[in-house]
Amino acid sequence: MSDVYELTGLRQLADHLAREARVVAPQHDGEHRCFALLSEDGDLEICREPSQLPLAAKPFLFAERESLFVFDGARFVETPAPSEPLVLFGLTACDLTAIAYLDRFFEGDPHYVARRRAALLVGVDCERGCRDGFCDAMDAGPGVRDGSADLVVHTAPDASPLLFIGSERGAAAVAGLALEPAPADATERRARGLEAAEASLGARPHIAAGIARLDAGEVSAELWEELGLRCLACSGCTTVCPTCTCFTTTDEPEGDGARRLRYWDSCLFEGFQREASGHHPAPTAGMRLERFFRHKLGEPVRARFGRATCVGCGRCESACPAVLGIHSTLGRIAAT
Amino acid sequence: MGTLCSVATTCPFCGVGCGMALRTEGTRVVGIEPLPRHRISCGQLCAKGYAAAQGIDPRDRVLRPLLRQGGDFCETSWDDALERVSEALRDAVAELGPAAAGVISCARATNEDNYAAQKFARAVLQTNNVDHCARICHSPSVAGLRQTLGSGAMTNSIDDIERADLIVICGCDPTENHSVLGGRVMAAKLRGARLLVIDPRKTRLARMADLHLQLAPGTNIALLNGLLHIIFARGWQNREFLEARVDGVEAVAEKVRDYDPARVEAITGVPATDLERAARMYTEAEAALLCYGMGITQHTTGTNNVMAVSNLVLAAGQIGRPGTGINPLRGQNNVQGACDMGALPNVYPGYQPVADAAVRAKFASAWGREVASAPGLTSLGMQKAARDSAFRAMIIMGEDPVVTDPDQNQVEAALRALDTLVVFELTLTETAKLADVVLPVASFAEKDGTFTNCERRVQRVRAAVPPPGEARPDWWILGKLARRVAGYEGMAYDGAEAIFDELTSLTPSYSAMSYPRIEQRGGLQWPCDAEHPDGTPYLHAGRFPIGRARMVPLEHQGPAERPDSEYPLWLTTQRLHYHYGCGSMTRKSPLLERETPPGLLFIHPDDAATHGLVQGGGVRVCSRRGVVETRALISDQVPPGLVSMPYHFKEAPSNQLTNDAQDPLTKMPELKACAVRIEALPAEVAPRTRAELAQEAAR
Numbered sequence A: 001m002s003d004v005y006e007l008t009g010l011r012q013l014a015d016h017l018a019r020e021a022r023v024v025a026p027q028h029d030g031e032h033r034c035f036a037l038l039s040e041d042g043d044l045e046i047c048r049e050p051s052q053l054p055l056a057a058k059p060f061l062f063a064e065r066e067s068l069f070v071f072d073g074a075r076f077v078e079t080p081a082p083s084e085p086l087v088l089f090g091l092t093a094c095d096l097t098a099i100a101y102l103d104r105f106f107e108g109d110p111h112y113v114a115r116r117r118a119a120l121l122v123g124v125d126c127e128r129g130c131r132d133g134f135c136d137a138m139d140a141g142p143g144v145r146d147g148s149a150d151l152v153v154h155t156a157p158d159a160s161p162l163l164f165i166g167s168e169r170g171a172a173a174v175a176g177l178a179l180e181p182a183p184a185d186a187t188e189r190r191a192r193g194l195e196a197a198e199a200s201l202g203a204r205p206h207i208a209a210g211i212a213r214l215d216a217g218e219v220s221a222e223l224w225e226e227l228g229l230r231c232l233a234c235s236g237c238t239t240v241c242p243t244c245t246c247f248t249t250t251d252e253p254e255g256d257g258a259r260r261l262r263y264w265d266s267c268l269f270e271g272f273q274r275e276a277s278g279h280h281p282a283p284t285a286g287m288r289l290e291r292f293f294r295h296k297l298g299e300p301v302r303a304r305f306g307r308a309t310c311v312g313c314g315r316c317e318s319a320c321p322a323v324l325g326i327h328s329t330l331g332r333i334a335a336t
Numbered sequence B: 001m002g003t004l005c006s007v008a009t010t011c012p013f014c015g016v017g018c019g020m021a022l023r024t025e026g027t028r029v030v031g032i033e034p035l036p037r038h039r040i041s042c043g044q045l046c047a048k049g050y051a052a053a054q055g056i057d058p059r060d061r062v063l064r065p066l067l068r069q070g071g072d073f074c075e076t077s078w079d080d081a082l083e084r085v086s087e088a089l090r091d092a093v094a095e096l097g098p099a100a101a102g103v104i105s106c107a108r109a110t111n112e113d114n115y116a117a118q119k120f121a122r123a124v125l126q127t128n129n130v131d132h133c134a135r136i137c138h139s140p141s142v143a144g145l146r147q148t149l150g151s152g153a154m155t156n157s158i159d160d161i162e163r164a165d166l167i168v169i170c171g172c173d174p175t176e177n178h179s180v181l182g183g184r185v186m187a188a189k190l191r192g193a194r195l196l197v198i199d200p201r202k203t204r205l206a207r208m209a210d211l212h213l214q215l216a217p218g219t220n221i222a223l224l225n226g227l228l229h230i231i232f233a234r235g236w237q238n239r240e241f242l243e244a245r246v247d248g249v250e251a252v253a254e255k256v257r258d259y260d261p262a263r264v265e266a267i268t269g270v271p272a273t274d275l276e277r278a279a280r281m282y283t284e285a286e287a288a289l290l291c292y293g294m295g296i297t298q299h300t301t302g303t304n305n306v307m308a309v310s311n312l313v314l315a316a317g318q319i320g321r322p323g324t325g326i327n328p329l330r331g332q333n334n335v336q337g338a339c340d341m342g343a344l345p346n347v348y349p350g351y352q353p354v355a356d357a358a359v360r361a362k363f364a365s366a367w368g369r370e371v372a373s374a375p376g377l378t379s380l381g382m383q384k385a386a387r388d389s390a391f392r393a394m395i396i397m398g399e400d401p402v403v404t405d406p407d408q409n410q411v412e413a414a415l416r417a418l419d420t421l422v423v424f425e426l427t428l429t430e431t432a433k434l435a436d437v438v439l440p441v442a443s444f445a446e447k448d449g450t451f452t453n454c455e456r457r458v459q460r461v462r463a464a465v466p467p468p469g470e471a472r473p474d475w476w477i478l479g480k481l482a483r484r485v486a487g488y489e490g491m492a493y494d495g496a497e498a499i500f501d502e503l504t505s506l507t508p509s510y511s512a513m514s515y516p517r518i519e520q521r522g523g524l525q526w527p528c529d530a531e532h533p534d535g536t537p538y539l540h541a542g543r544f545p546i547g548r549a550r551m552v553p554l555e556h557q558g559p560a561e562r563p564d565s566e567y568p569l570w571l572t573t574q575r576l577h578y579h580y581g582c583g584s585m586t587r588k589s590p591l592l593e594r595e596t597p598p599g600l601l602f603i604h605p606d607d608a609a610t611h612g613l614v615q616g617g618g619v620r621v622c623s624r625r626g627v628v629e630t631r632a633l634i635s636d637q638v639p640p641g642l643v644s645m646p647y648h649f650k651e652a653p654s655n656q657l658t659n660d661a662q663d664p665l666t667k668m669p670e671l672k673a674c675a676v677r678i679e680a681l682p683a684e685v686a687p688r689t690r691a692e693l694a695q696e697a698a699r
């Protein structure tokens, strides 16, 4: 990152970007927060507590329900993926790391790729650790990772926000904005800020210890079954996980033909991997839970993608009604 | 287009009342997100909750009023449909009097809809023939607990699960049916609370429990009397509490003398040593929270079962404090509200008795219209009267009794015997298929209102999308009918909030509620009145609504039907996490539908072996009342001698088999115990659906 500027406020940047594209940012209506279209007079209140934004911005790139094509009785007509420019504003480092993973996973998926190409990513560094986050342990935060956002905002309690340009596209997006160059020590200030944020993330020794036990094959099938007994197959963990990508398709009758839709799915459902013959590669709830965690943390996945697919956002901890979130499960594994 | 809208509302499925936001795209709900700041669900939902978007998808919805023409339906205008319905209602009343018409309201509908339903019956039709399906889940709770404590609702709050050091789960399966609440129980157990489960089935919580009393079906009173026997014999009762606050103690102590552990072990199959341990755990706990469900209520002794549970709770003094209480887990999202709103033949909103002339006068004057004075019929009563040609016209609001009521064949016969059946529905359910007129209604995602969850918390429901086609809220339809049937303008509301404001003015326990206050407080728990403006997290702190609580001596009485040589197995019914009620909403989710075959019979490995059944194989189940074919799920969830069927599947409806023998007081049918015989279907033969079996019988 070479260019650094000083912003008068976040609104200055958001309003500028809104001239060219729809801006999606954390919004709230009473107690309810989510990523939604920023209105002209709406508050722009950055939320850096992932568990408070359960779905992050994932639905804007990988839609929870999406039409793929229509068969009208004679021909297949592809549903074009939306390609209107969109700004995803105020993404935390962990969620940006997750998007970098989705980019690789969905490389050949025209719907994902179209949405993603149309999206400009604006990240925000975290000022301090959040309740369940362990992004430091997963190399995903608290500072926005290089190359994961087009623009990065760094905030500090008593100073103007700093804007770092993360990509050419980011540079182009702010080209028309009259920006003050940042003071000479901006990069250093950011480094200090991130150091403090990292220090404020509590020590989570069970994460590394749990992963080590998984890798060493030290977690018994009995322990997985003890944990799996509790799993309700609610699909909460996979719904809120920013790197879960499973989907299913169904054909909905339409006119003389049908429309193919895809929905988010969950590998914790028994039916997800059941084969037509009745054979099941993970027939018990414990085996399905094990597969989930191996897929997030295990060595083969790390080797394939160059990193764990878990980004340490901690969302699954609060979404799981059965106390099987990442801290509970790795904690239990580390303690045996 | 991206998903840009998200509206916070309350889950439409079970009585836990989780908060969810509906994510919309145009006029369609495309996804669900949990609400981390929600008072109850704290960012969690169960599989049904996450699948709610598919459940209300406009596909398959009834979009315009439908009229029966021969075997088919044809679409018509609202004007025509309303005119025909009004005429039919007027005719029925003119011919046989107001007793010949009635309304079955709905435990899934909002408080506003339920209030409108009972007002329509009482003020417009001039009848107390109004009921809803609490009859088949918790009417015994209302009847039993009103006698013993003075209130039939859950005494404590869901949060209290965290405050209890012992949790007793009696005849309910909360991780399946009230999953998010069940999750709280698991979390409490992991944090060190003790767990005692009383259930014939080895449920998930039974597997995690410190102690599981696996009693024989229908032996609840014997077991509970047995626990009381031990408690009184050892002097473990809470003397101070009993002296200060309870009547009838002596008579119960006397009665349970007959229930010594050896005799109780013989009746229930529960070892005497376990009875002793359970009695000790419950009386020693600082705070013991007891939950019960349909394993208690769905019996011919339902009301007595409830009172037997209440006896135990009172004897130990585990009530009136945080972390304690007697907590009926209500099945449907708004069954508490439907009862509170007086969608019952014997009470007005707030349980104000129909029999009380002063109450009737209060409502007549507020509504500006005479109200019915003759006692009303229950839903089973209306069905019976219909079969006897004494009842002509029925409105059913969004319930599917053909699938969910016991003894389907009788229900169908009753509905066919009506002159006019009007069904308010989202889709063409099995019940709607029998209707003369089907009126399209708005789903929970398409209307404003309130639901009351199982812990008495009134929460907001908010419209996220407009209703599809010409669908309308139930209260809107009733308002239009009121004008046409009786020229009555008192139900022409301009919105749900106007109804809520009217009902709070007439319902003392809701009197300090309003939409803005509900929103500010994250819901309000009744009683919420001048004395408790912020609601009441637990009931009966200083006194009971009836002053002193009552213990009632009870005798064990087995189920009406027992296994014999011809029908050698017990059949019980259950629910699955993935489905809700008759499945008309949850089964539209491809993910939930994929989880199970359409119909299941849980059977113990030993019984499966005896009958030559294989996992997933076809099985024919026969009772004295009917036949069902389904698939075997071999599991030690059930003990030998007991088989269990979920009731969500119209292909394999357990209600073809169950007994309609009833609790004498509440007419609650015995859905939890009857006798069946089973036979394996040949390997290549697929189970036939109910419709196929019926066709074959006709041939």
Ligand code: SF4
Binding pocket: A237, A240, A241, A242, A243, A296, A309, A310, A311, A312, A313, A314, A315, A316, A317, A326
């Ligand atoms: S596994 Fe849990 S902590 Fe890791 S990225 Fe997914 S939701 Fe976040």
Ligand code: SF4
Binding pocket: A230, A231, A232, A233, A234, A235, A236, A237, A238, A268, A289, A319, A320, A321, A322, A323, A324, A325
């Ligand atoms: S959130 Fe928990 S209970 Fe739900 S599917 Fe995931 S692990 Fe299972």
Ligand code: SF4
Binding pocket: B011, B012, B013, B014, B015, B016, B017, B018, B041, B044, B045, B046, B047, B048, B049, B050, B177, B178, B179, B180, B181
């Ligand atoms: S537990 Fe009940 S209220 Fe909560 S999401 Fe599930 S069905 Fe809905």
